[in-house]
Amino acid sequence: MLVRLFNALAGSAHAFSIHARILNMTLFVTTFFTALLSAQSVVEGLDPMLSIIVGSLSVVFACLYFFARVRGYNRIVTPIFIAIGLISISGLYFLSDGINGDVPPYFVFSCILGVSLVKRKYYPYIIAINALSFVACYMLETTFPEAITSYATDELRHRQILYATTALTIFSGAAFALFKNNYDGERQIVRKQNLELQRTHQNLIRAKNEAEKAGQAKSEFLSTMSHEIRTPLNAVIGMSYILQEEDPRPDQLENLNILKFSAENLLSLINDVLDYSKIEAGKVVFEEAEFHLDELLHSLEQAHSLKAEEKGVRLSLKRAESVPQVLIGDSTRVTQILNNLLSNAVKFTEDGSVDLNITLKDRHQDQVRVIFTVVDSGIGIAEERQGDIFEIFTQEDNSTTRKFGGTGLGLAITRQLVELMDGKISLQSEQGNGSTFRVELPLKVGRAFESSANQESTEEKPLAGKYILLAEDNPVNVIVAEKILSKWGAEINVAKNGAEAVTSWEERKPDVVLMDLRMPEMSGIEATAIIRERESGAGLRTPIIALTASAMLDEQNEIFTVGMDEYVSKPFNPAELLGKINKHL
């Protein structure tokens, strides 16, 4: 009951700290006490000034109590509180016979009481207020000695002490109850908060584990799916290549072209999705190898000129003289970035021009910053869409998808690749007035080497007389690879798993091994490890090229660790395969 009354007067433990509650209570008791004193002065017919002063003090305390309850002890309430504390304690001292009377013991009592009730950091305030009051009382007393004696009639003093004692008793009792109640209340709150924190912590750990598991499941799923999709796609692309080479009728040729084009589109779509997940998982590693910028331009031109011609778009790709011909970096990724930009430029331009200009921004010794600018005179991009055009799945509007196709992944991947290579990409465009994509990439200058552009084989049977061991378990892939390789004049032996490959390698050393990675009984990785181990004794080294349908990088890293020389991802581009075989022969 007492505690409930106290809570109502001092404020609940949820809303106020324990110190604020004590101050609230002090204010309330002081208000009550001064109001009582003022009333008493009126009843006793004392000097009306005394009733007015004490009465106004009571009103001020009441206001302060109200503000403190509503607003808390802020920068306005606290100084007023201290000032009024000072004035009222001085008044109290003054009324208690001054410092020649009861003040010294009251002073000590007041300090002890204050100090025992508030936080340590408030001790100086309590002592300072009391000390200042003491001094103020002394000054009043020496200035108006008659005032003291005139108020201090015996009967009045008797009642005053009665009121003061009553107020102090209520105050101390209430403060004690408050302390205990507050302690329990706060302990309960802390316990509740701790429980909540623990629960949140556990939930977070659970969520983290689940997210990790989901991430792992996702990459496993992607790895498997990519393998499963690429394997049949390999057959589709390979077979259409073979059929094209086998003198088809003109009407068949057209169908074959559509078949091959669609299969390649599907492949690039799968590659985009896989690329994006790889970037998201932070699994992209950039190669550092020398490449020839003109060769890169040549292959870009080959890739886009047909489409550009069809659309009546003039395509021009230029390298400024100042840009070194031979650079070091990841040419596959650079090509991918430029391919994305060029195919968009051609796609969104009717009957205009598309230019790729390569210029040098600056050069510090071996380090260069190269600028690739892709300018088109096409439909342009509205200003309000330019901000998020590099976000995933963003297309200008839905009609774009219907008219031009695409997934909205291209630019998202492009931007991420550029940024991962420490480069920058920016866009300038105006609706209806063409677009300019500017990519700045840091690369290194390479040593000049002989361009392989002219080495592209034009022979009918470039692999004539070569013996190739093909380790592959999928019968369709075997047919595709066999057809292509034998067309190139190679002699082929097929092993259906790693163990067979090792045996076959023992019996007759091939010029090149094409090794699938996932095979029953013994994987390509294990077989390569065995071959490399046996070779090290005999001082041999057979080139081993991995054929992988997986786009997952972990697997690709393993390939080199185990001692394979190269990898070709399936579905393979026949020209790329031939180039890589030739490189190692």
Ligand code: ADP
């Ligand atoms: P998509 O696979 O749809 O081409 P991108 O991420 O490459 O995806 O492009 C996203 C969108 O940005 C496109 O759908 C198109 O609206 C707009 N866009 C990109 N490049 C150009 C360009 N050169 N001219 C006009 N619009 C472009």
